[in-house]
Amino acid sequence: MASPSSLMAAVPNISCSNPKHDFSTRTRSNLLLHRSSANCRTPTNFAANRQSICFRNKLLQESGNGRLQASKRSAWKQHTSFLSEPPTVAPQEQHRCITCFRNTHNRRHNVKRSAQRALLDNSTFSLSGHSLDKICAKPALVTHAAAGPDEPHVASTAWPDVILEKQGLDFLDPEIARALGTELPSHPKLYRGQLKNGLRYLILPNKVPANRFEAHMEVHVGSIDEEDDEQGIAHMIEHVAFLGSKKREKLLGTGARSNAYTDFHHTVFHIHSPTSSKDSDGDLLPFVLDALNEIAFHPNFLVSRVEKERRAILSELQMMNTIEYRVDCQLLQHLHSENKLSSRFPIGLEEQIQKWDADKIRRFHERWYFPANATLYIVGDIDNITKTVYQIEAVFGRVGVENETNPVPTQSAFVDQPKTIKRERHAVRPPVEHKWSLPGIGKDANPPQIFQHELLQNFSINMFCKVPVNKVHTYADLRTVLMKRIFLSALHFRINTRYKSSNPPFTAIELDHSDSGREGCTVTTLTVTAEPKNWQSAIKVAVHEVRRLKEFGVTKGELTRYRDALLKDSEHLAAMIDNVSSVDNLDFIMESDALGHTVMDQRQGHECLLSVAETVTLEEVNSTGAEVLEFISDFGKPTAPLPAAIVACVPKRVHGDGVGETEFKISPDEITAAITDGLKEPIQPEPELEVPKELLPYTEVLELRSQRKPSFVSLSQDVSTTKIFDEETGIIQRRLSNNIPVNYKRTKNEARSGVMRLIVGGGRANESSESRGDVIVGVRTLSEGGRVGKFSREQVELFCVNNLINCSLESTEEFICMEFRFTLRDQGMRAAFQLLHMVLEHSVWLEDAFDRARQLYLSYHRSIPKSLERSTAHKLMSAMLNGDERFVEPTPHSLQKLTLQTVKTAVMNQFFGDNMEVSIVGDFTEDEIESCILDYLGTITATKGTEQALGFDPIMFRPSPSDLQFQQVFLKDTDERACAYIAGPAPNRWGYTTDGTDLFDTISNSLHTDDRKLNADDSLNGAWKDLKRDSQINLRRHPLFFGITMGLLAEIINSRLFTNVRDSLGLTYDVSFELSLFDRLKLGWYVISVTSTPAKVYKAVDACKNVLRGLHSNKIAQRELDRAKRTLLMRHEAESKSNAYWLGLLAHVQASSVPRKDVACIKEMPLLYEVATIEDVYLAYEHLKIDEDSLFSCIGVAGSQAGEVLSESLEEVETESLHSGVIPIGGRGLSTMTRPTT
Secondary structure (H helix, E strand, O other): OOOOOOHHHHOOOOOOOOOOOEOOOOOOOOOOOOOOOOOOOOHHHOOOOOOOOHHHHHHHEEOOOOOOOOOOHHHOOOEOOOOOOOOOOOOOOOOEOOOOOOOOOOOOOOOOOOOOOOOOOOOOOOHHHHOHHHHHHOOOOOOOOOOOOOOOOOOOOOOOHHHHOOOOOOOOOHHHHHHHOOEOOOOOOOEEEEOOOOOEEEEEEOOOOOOEEEEEEEEOOOHHHOOOOOOOHHHHHHHHHHHOOHHHHHHHHHOOEEEEEEEOOOEEEEEEEEOEEOOOOEEOHHHHHHHHHHHHHOOOOOHHHHHHHHHHHHHHHHHHOOHHHHHHHHHHHHHOOOOHHHOOOOOOOHHHHOOOOHHHHHHHHHHHOOHHHEEEEEEEOOOOHHHHHHHHHHHHOOOOEEEEEOOOOOOOOOOOOEEEEEOOOOOOOOOOOOOOOOOOOOOOOOOOEEEEEOOOOOEEEEEEEEEOOOOOOEHHHHHHHHHHHHHHHHHHHHHHHHHHOOOOOOOEEEEEEEEEOOOOEEEEEEEEEEOHHHHHHHHHHHHHHHHHHHHHOOOHHHHHHHHHHHHHHHHHHHHOHHHOOHHHHHHHHHHHHHHOOOOOOHHHHHHHHHHHHOOOOHHHHHHHHHHHHHHHHOOOOOOOOOOOEEEEEEEOEEEEOOOEEEEOOOOHHHHHHHHHHHHHOOOOOOOOOOOOOOOOOHHHHHHHHHHHOOOEOOOEOOEOOOOEEEOOOOEEEEEEOOOOEEEEEEOOOOOOEEEEEEEEEOHHHHOOOOOOOHHHHHHHHHHHHOOEOOEOHHHHHHHHHHHOOEEEEEEOOOEEEEEEEEEOOOOHHHHHHHHHHHHHHHEOOOHHHHHHHHHHHHHHHHOHHHOHHHHHHHHHHHHHOOOOHHHOOOOHHHHHHOOHHHHHHHHHOOOOHHHEEEEEEEOOOHHHHHHHHHHHHOOOOOOOOOHHHHOOOOOOOOOOOOOOOEEEEEEEOOOOEEEEEEEEEEOOOOOEOOOOOEOHHHHHHHHHHHHHHHHHOOOOOHHHHHHHHHHHHHHHOOOOHHHHHHHHHHHHHHHHHHHHHHHHOOOOOEEEEEEEEOOOOOOEEEEEEEEEOOOOHHHHHHHHHHHHHOOOOOOOOHHHHHHHHHHHHHHHHHHOOOHHHHHHHHOOOOOOOOOOOOHHHHHOHHHHHHHOOHHHHHHHHOOOOOOOOOOEEEEEEEEOOOOOOHHHHHHHHHHOHHHOOOOOOOOOOHHHOOOOEO
16 A cells, blocks of 8 residues: 655655566655555554655554554455455454554565555646746745644754755855745645643644544654663553543444554554544544543553553564564664664563553653643544634643642742643653764774574665755755655666566665654665575675666656656645545654654645756756765775665575575675675666657557457347446446456546556466466566567556556456556556557567566465464465465476466466456546547457366365364474464355355345244334335345445454453454455355464464354344444445545456446445344354364464474475465565554
8 A cells, every 4th residue: 555655755765676566667756745545544554654664664663452464464365345445454443553563665684575656647737837936935834834843853863064064055056046945835724733731733624534533642752761671661551541541442432443553752642533423412523632631641550451451562572573573673773773772672572561560650651641742633624723722722721730839938918829830841852872874974884794594585685874864944955855866766767677687686676765753864775685595696786786876877868757757746646635635644744743844735845846846957966866875886985974784684594406405604794795896897877768658659559440440339238238327326337349348437536547457357266287376477477577569678667657657467366457557647548558458469478587487486485484474374275275276375396387388378368358357447538538448448359268268176175074174383483473373164255155055045045034023023113124124135135245244244253352362361462353255256264363472372262263153152232233334334435535446346347257246236335234234244154164164273383492393394395286385475574564553
């Protein structure tokens, strides 16, 4: 999901890495503007990252009780939503903290990151209308936009005098330099204030989503403020205060959801709430503020709650202690070795967490939690600022103000007057001093550090540079940001071009340059990831490319290309100003305040950017950018800035073909030598590449139209019309003469932008027993090659850059999907359609791309035994699905059997006629979209599927009983951890089971039974009986019955799991129930995921089973069902503002393989939720297989005393094709997601 940008995001956050299933290698270009999420925000990801600061976020914050978003969860394919919308993964009421693993971009050892893709707009403004001569006329301050609060910064961000002397605008014309020195305008709608007790508050009216608001209380205290015997106590207080609040609990029935997190310097409690509810008699804001007041300033430190949270945190500590987390700890420790940031990780120390009593916790709270040390943020659908200020004052006005009688002389005739004492906000804190990576500072660099561990699979190295934050206050500051962004965008693209080689020595190369409000510095990081055998060559390539860019700079073509792309993207964001969600706006403001940047709205940011863009020159871009890279390009020179740290993370043993496992040896001197050797390689300037303006010239389109005569035809044999328009949803259905069905929806949700998805039926299910893995490897091969027609990968990528197109390609168990994001400006939609046409008609399959794809999956497979979560999930999945390799990653044995021709045939055989479906959502006209459809989809060659392409081998659950229904995995590790998965069969979304049973046949029998019960119920009159009977009949006969009821059931089970297993029994930190409901395949399954300690994991599994099976003995209450309905309905309402969400809803509307879905399923969904009854949910529950013979479980235990070493079985696993691999993971590195406290 695209994270919201912040002012910080203006400083380039560039990822130079292999794009994963991505034709577009464009960089993120937020440029001081808020970034609205590309995908819909889900409750468990509610408190999303406030900025992109890569791996460090994982350590920089800690909080309560989060759902495991990473290694555990990513093992499971998500099919939980009934209409392909983003899956639900947690009930909103559960407090799960966001802690060390906030939603971040990774800067980590063995995690590949797909290319940044945020250049989503293709419009231009006339620069003459925004010239610098107008800057001085703009007011520096706007009504209600006061200066930001004095954030207690991590450290002084002042630059050393020796550096300041070198900065300036002396090279510019004096008039331009004077204009560039002008202050940037402030956000015009931002209202700031401060109460007498010191509490600062900020209010921003924002209409998206309507009738909802965000209220965040940020207390300026975190782990850095802890004494030596208090490590982790801030996080403990966050847990106890949040979960102990009765007033917060009362909000749960209103539709509000809440969360919390702790980082180095902040503890944040936040509530997302409706503006009103039926039960509140009006405004909910006072109730939300009252809850935040209790949580932050008046918590009850009950012994019982302290003990509950102590158990939860200790379980959390073990859960999050993955090898990825330990790597990140190592990186932070070396990056900040000179200060407390290297040792004050928010999660704390186990031995100390076990000792604190309520009094100890209370004393820390009294020291730090008071109004003058906090800031309240309110962003949302709020019209009356004056009323909101009054409500803030009413709730918080007297908090923290103490009355003290002043002694006076006895002769005074006056009565003693009380004196108001206000606790002052803490000054600059904590005393963190950074050792900057600046020229002239420091002489001797620290040698490279090496972290070696048996659970690491790949080699990675991180080179860090650390400088003070350059606060963006003036147009000159913004100009510098733009120049850095242009420069590093060029490096990003250049490194990706290395993938045209047959065997690139690196897996990924990433360069990140970003501000960190949590660390109080700007960090530049070069991360190189590679197979261990190629580590030296990988380092040489990375530093060679960096030096080449530094020495020769960007070309004129690159300057024009990336400057224009960044301006177009900022214009797109400006056009989206009324569509940015409240939480994204709030995240942006909070991070900007923490960094000291000026806060502008999207339109102001774009106008300011246009003003400075015309002053940027090639020489200045190259000079400014070169300074960022000097710590690498000039490594070893006396004048070069010293790296803050160089850290290599390497395996202890590596796999060698034919020789098995061997010891991996490496030394600091060898690392230094590899860097030095790479810098000595001869360099040549970058040649200018010819960028195609069109992939398919319109003359060729006209010729194709003349030959193939595309037209719209009847939608089916039963429907004579060529067009169906549903007025309620705005959905239009078409079918082309080549038999490709098309759905589209026009919407203003995202101004002048659109999304398009091609869905092809088949996916991995179509892999035959003789060629397992051919589809998934084939799709990856197509993506790795990136060539279409006569155009090289580089030309296609630059075409995407120029037209601001993002294209991704992926395969799932039942479909192949290709998705495009595009702009409606400058023919951007036509460019996206051209790319789709070329992929379908003129894809180029390359042998070297196939080699890379196959090697990638070989590496994935070999990493399974080094991950507790993946190996546990793999073992369970193989057992439940009877060793079917289509639901796990292909084994080395299967991969070696594949050829380029077999994978090409497997993929392309699925691309035919009505097996494809195209859906488009965006801000286009009917003429625009239908012209593109006819020109580029209608001219695709008409094809028919073969019998082989249409069929697939049956998918069966393992017959029961079986000795594989309960299994264990043991992993040798230095630290103890445990996880478990419990799974069993379920129907698919449309009521089919794996044996072909149509469950709607069984429902028809239940209708007669319910009818007799209604007639016997004397409490209902005739009219009410008829109404209830009709609603039940309509729902139970509706195709979405199982999608609706299974979704409600999942919410209820999740809530019970948290309440019982986590809160009451204290057996886990994280437990969740997830449903995988397929559309095309006639099966589904459920999975309970639980983390615990080795001592408690077996009890935790038993407790989860008891909850799962206990719905008959402990009946579902109406309040539970009402809460589940409210959760799902509000989620649907909020996400329906997103193009991507509608794209998911449109999926399969005309798919012949999903015959039960139609437009009625989309428009009737809210009503179906409303009428669902407890009896309906129990009907769905009856079709979950939860008996002992149907249920499968696997427990994974890691530790020094583990019962067996998993890695010893690696060679055996590779030869057993039916029992190897792991469930495909969409994005490696999701473990950097933070743990939501609810």
